[in-house]
Amino acid sequence: MPAIHYRNTPQRKLVLDIVKNRHDHPSADEVYEQARSTEPHISRGTVYRNLKLLSQQGLIRRVQTIGGVDRFDCRTGDHFHFMCEGCERVMDVDVPPGMDVDSRIVPPEGAEVHGHWVILRGLCSDCLGKERL
Numbered sequence: 625m626p627a628i629h630y631r632n633t634p635q636r637k638l639v640l641d642i643v644k645n646r647h648d649h650p651s652a653d654e655v656y657e658q659a660r661s662t663e664p665h666i667s668r669g670t671v672y673r674n675l676k677l678l679s680q681q682g683l684i685r686r687v688q689t690i691g692g693v694d695r696f697d698c699r700t701g702d703h704f705h706f707m708c709e710g711c712e713r714v715m716d717v718d719v720p721p722g723m724d725v726d727s728r729i730v731p732p733e734g735a736e737v738h739g740h741w742v743i744l745r746g747l748c749s750d751c752l753g754k755e756r757l
């Protein structure tokens with residue numbers, strides 16, 4: 625067990641560094657592609673496993689999207705996301721201070737709320753610009 629831990633640590637750090645240095649919410653495949661440029665022998669499975677582990681540890685955040693693949697986020701604090709329906713870019717949306725979504729939405733009778741997941745969707749300014757052409 626300690627041997628496996630030792631071997632995995634530099635790869636985990638590499639995966640963490642890639643997500644921490646990007647602010648565009650990369651997919652697991654995008655993280656994998658970037659990891660390979662530093663560590664050509666890293667496997668897709670290793671990258672996926674480390675992304676899962678780092679998300680569980682709360683060091684990064686997994687962002688589910690609408691009909692797309694999951695993305696990974698260096699910002700772990702409370703914020704929402706905007707997903708562009710044109711280019712599938714995911715952008716951060718700040719939550720207004722004092723806005724307590726969990727206490728203002730009434731869950732189904734008898735249910736217990738563990739959190740919320742908000743994604744705004746629409747078109748980004750780049751895609752709107754393209755449509756005007």
Ligand SMILES: [Zn+2]
Binds near residue numbers: 708710748751
């Ligand atoms: Zn767009």
Ligand SMILES: [Zn+2]
Binds near residue numbers: 699704717
């Ligand atoms: Zn984000």
